[in-house]
Amino acid sequence: MQGNLFTSNFKKNIKFIIKVIIFIICLIPVITFIGIKYSSASTENIINKFNEKRFEDFYNLPPNSLDMVFLGSSHSYCTFDPEIFDKNLNINSFQMGMPLQHPDSTYYTLKEVLNYQKPKVVVMEIYWDLLQNDFELNQVKTLFQVLNNNTLKKEYIKEDFPLSEKIKYNTNIFKYQEDYFAYKGNEYNKKIKTKFNVKDKTTKKQIGIEEYRSKGYVYSNYKMLEDEYNKTNQFKNLDGKNFEFSNTQKDFLLKIINLCKENNIKLVFVTAPVANVSMSYIKNYDIIHNKISTFAKENNIPYIDYNLINIEKTLLTNDNFRDDAHLNHSGVEIISNHFINFLKENNIIP
Template sequence: MKKFLKQVALGLLVFISVNTVIAVIYEYPTYKSVQNKTNRNYLKWEAIHHNKNSYDFIIVGTSRAYASFNPVIIDSSLHTNSYNMATSAQDIVETYYSLEEIFEYQKPKYIVLDLFFEASDGIYDYYQTFSNSSFFNSNQRRYNLITKGYGTAGVLNFSIPVVKFKNYIKQDIIGLFTNNKSLRTEDHWIKGYLYDTLTVSQSQVSNFEPISNFENTTFNEERFDMYLKKIERLVKSNNAKLVCVRTAYPPSRLKLNKTDDEGAYFKTYMAKENIPYFDLNNFIDDHTIYSDQDFADYHHPNYKGAQKASMQLVEAIKRIQEKNN
């Protein structure tokens, strides 16, 4: 019995030690970036929390949105004060609770939500989710996100570093044996928008894979439906207008798909729910205005693509305004 207890105690000690080391390695850079005021999620929430009732136009969604919409371009045309609150790998559950936090401090007239199959699938980047929600002022809201939004899996990923960081640990181990380097640069931000000067290379273009569809994602229709409706009710209850968009893909990548499951699904769903929806891949004249050189990688626009996307969004909002007048 004593031997067994010693083995259990040793195993527990190893478990705690490993998780402590992992937590230090992966949490410390976040801590330092907050201290240095360079953490982007921290700065975004600082803008929301400390400029109360200042923003009347807020963008939410994944990194596809934070690289697509330049508030300066939007504001100059619509005479708004917009802010881009999209974040990396933002899951639709995370979007809902982020909006709860936003509405506590802001009274926007418009909420623009970027739609993306992978933002409503069964694979979550808990590290990104909890990094974003760690800057909520409301502890209760953060708790609800973890427990109600993700259940037992959420609690485990929040509590155990080796579980939360497993994907990043795997990537770092693979990186030790490869020469792959990230091409993303995140040193120029404007009101939450990433001004990216990188242009996708021809070798990257030649390796493009089909866009999100029912076969290559785990898109969860039931989960999407539940949280999109929760988002719509939340936005409406705060006297704001929900506008949904689908940001653009490089044309060469679009051509790889025989059918556009993602675009067709969102178009049909939004028409049924009577929610304004604009697909930037074929808006305004049913054809793309983008070239591959408008992108930094396989699905993030660079500053040239963002200029086009921002003007498309301006036109979309103007159409809504004209319709309502």
């Protein structure tokens, strides 16, 4: 009797396992199809297209032709115009900043730069918000879309991806889910407004242009929208007391410092300015500044914070910003020229 019961249960288990296997086999094509569909959304992002052009131009440069390279997040490519530096310093520079670039992706970007170039100076933009996360997959995806170095990608994944992010990165349905829904949500919103002739009364369209120009730089003559002065300003609830300097990102900053030392490169840290009105909302900014400044001093890295410089000297007005956090070209000219003097005065570039 027990033998018959065992045989019956065994057969049921086998049937269940077979059903699970069949289900998984049927599910794989669906997951693959959705993953491909999701991944296509990332190619529609105009900022990604700027980044593709940036790296395309970089890879087409003559070997060892650069004297200075700019690295960092969007605050880098919205602050430093290489053409201004080249003209005033008689050098050849290039802007390699990328959206959301954390120190970990900055480190791997620099490693790739050094495979082709031997710059004398590296200017690294330091934006405090990106120093708080141990890992952020979106910024890595942005880099991997344009990085022509599979060995470096594998090293990054093997050495520095948390296990959960390795799984997510290798599964398109999870990897590009955020890109897809952001893109589709925007598309559906446009269609609904067009169909029902709905006009957005709260947000005005920016007048002007934003375009990739040259040497990695993105030109813009936009001016900050009225809503960003108050209603939608992202800095309204920011308190420096809550700033946490990630040990992981500190370690990558140290790796960048050591990589520059090994290659006899002068490294400079810079914090790009946010809009004047944005700074008025931030509480205890001195805590953020002091933590970054202390780290720079401990490692003998020159550091300039343009939020403090702007408060002290009023270099900029809100009209010099394209949004609440990024300069337009009028502001870029002011900061680039000020930074050129900083480089000269500190003998970073004679």
